[in-house]
Amino acid sequence: MRLHEYEGADILESVGIPVPRRQVAGTTEDTLHIAEEIGYPVILKAQVLVGGRGLAGGVRTASGPDEVEEIANELFGREIKGLPVHKIMVCEKVDIARELYFGVTIDGYAGKPVIVVSTEGGVNIEATARISPEKIASLHVHPEAEFYPYQARTLLRSLGLSRRLLVSCADVLVRLYRVFREFEALLVEINPLCVLTSGGLLAVDAVVEIDNAALSRIRQPLPKPLEQIDNPLERKGQEIGVTYVDLDGDIGIISSGAGLGMASMDIIARKLRPANFMETGGGITEDLLYKCMELIMMKKNMKAIFINVYGGINPIHEGAKGVVRYMKEHHVTLPVVAKALGNHQEETWDIFRSGGVHVVTGAATESAVERLFELMEKEVSP
Numbered sequence: 001m002r003l004h005e006y007e008g009a010d011i012l013e014s015v016g017i018p019v020p021r022r023q024v025a026g027t028t029e030d031t032l033h034i035a036e037e038i039g040y041p042v043i044l045k046a047q048v049l050v051g052g053r054g055l056a057g058g059v060r061t062a063s064g065p066d067e068v069e070e071i072a073n074e075l076f077g078r079e080i081k082g083l084p085v086h087k088i089m090v091c092e093k094v095d096i097a098r099e100l101y102f103g104v105t106i107d108g109y110a111g112k113p114v115i116v117v118s119t120e121g122g123v124n125i126e127a128t129a130r131i132s133p134e135k136i137a138s139l140h141v142h143p144e145a146e147f148y149p150y151q152a153r154t155l156l157r158s159l160g161l162s163r164r165l166l167v168s169c170a171d172v173l174v175r176l177y178r179v180f181r182e183f184e185a186l187l188v189e190i191n192p193l194c195v196l197t198s199g200g201l202l203a204v205d206a207v208v209e210i211d212n213a214a215l216s217r218i219r220q221p222l223p224k225p226l227e228q229i230d231n232p233l234e235r236k237g238q239e240i241g242v243t244y245v246d247l248d249g250d251i252g253i254i255s256s257g258a259g260l261g262m263a264s265m266d267i268i269a270r271k272l273r274p275a276n277f278m279e280t281g282g283g284i285t286e287d288l289l290y291k292c293m294e295l296i297m298m299k300k301n302m303k304a305i306f307i308n309v310y311g312g313i314n315p316i317h318e319g320a321k322g323v324v325r326y327m328k329e330h331h332v333t334l335p336v337v338a339k340a341l342g343n344h345q346e347e348t349w350d351i352f353r354s355g356g357v358h359v360v361t362g363a364a365t366e367s368a369v370e371r372l373f374e375l376m377e378k379e380v381s382p
């Protein structure tokens, strides 16, 4: 779960990292009130869960009420990178001398957290890694070990920081690592961490992404995950308890595991366009698969559905009942192809067939998708 910038900024502030004076507005009127309170010039920042808002027109300066009104109206009325703007964060505008990058994430290869710092802040860190890798320094930390100020100083000294700036940056970095640990984050990022012309430091942007599996362990108050999701289909996915990623095609996919789901998606994409990635995990019931069908059919102009489930701990015959019940109740005429192997497979096939589902009994996802391709060709040229 990725937090909004204003939520991330509150967390950074709670551990003592300096952040700008700011307040969040939900209407143009609020935006104006807050701007008056903070004092001009202000920065208006669209609160959408995506990076690169600056370049997309979502971070703007306003030097007076007329500009605030104009920009707020514009932002509330448009999308930033496809996401609607429901909130604007109003911040004091500061004078920036330098922009740094501080981040902590998990290095999946090393199996450890990695702390990444760069003297090139405000830009995409991946681009810096390509173009000027010497401007980045990183350090792996053992997940259970402390991260000490002297380690932070050594790391930052390697980028050429010194004296007071070195000490104050190291302090921020140690605090940022504390956020990473305490919130069991997958990613925390300050980009940019600004050195002000007045000499102080200020975290001007905040990214905090928390591992959903850790939510129940975190003691600090957190926003409700459902409030974080802007896409109605992804929100429904979260409500019914499946992993759902919305894509822009028209072939729906239901799978019982991430591997099956990825394989289905990739192989289908050779000729057709997946509408989604969906994975139920180990909780299949009749009701759940009924709801998965409901979710897929929320999308307009779907052309086919591909089901790829494995019956290990999952009762796939129960799931099949849900799919077929949905198809009967809603008179689904789209081609539905299913590959279902494992426990109760014969029973599952019978149930699927009774509802008009095309069952593929082979073990390879390729051959099941091939069947989908054949059916779709028939659809186009009957």
Ligand code: GDP
Pocket (backbone or CB within 6 Å): 043, 045, 050, 051, 052, 053, 054, 055, 059, 091, 092, 093, 094, 095, 096, 099, 121, 122, 123, 191, 192, 204, 205, 206
């Ligand atoms: P992002 O594009 O989504 O990462 O949004 P950011 O919050 O990082 O804002 C984009 C850029 O706006 C930053 O990199 C800064 O250069 C600039 N910016 C944000 N706040 C201020 C400010 O108070 N003063 C100045 N001069 N620039 C700011």
Ligand code: MN
Pocket (backbone or CB within 6 Å): 052, 122, 191, 192, 205
């Ligand atoms: Mn940023």
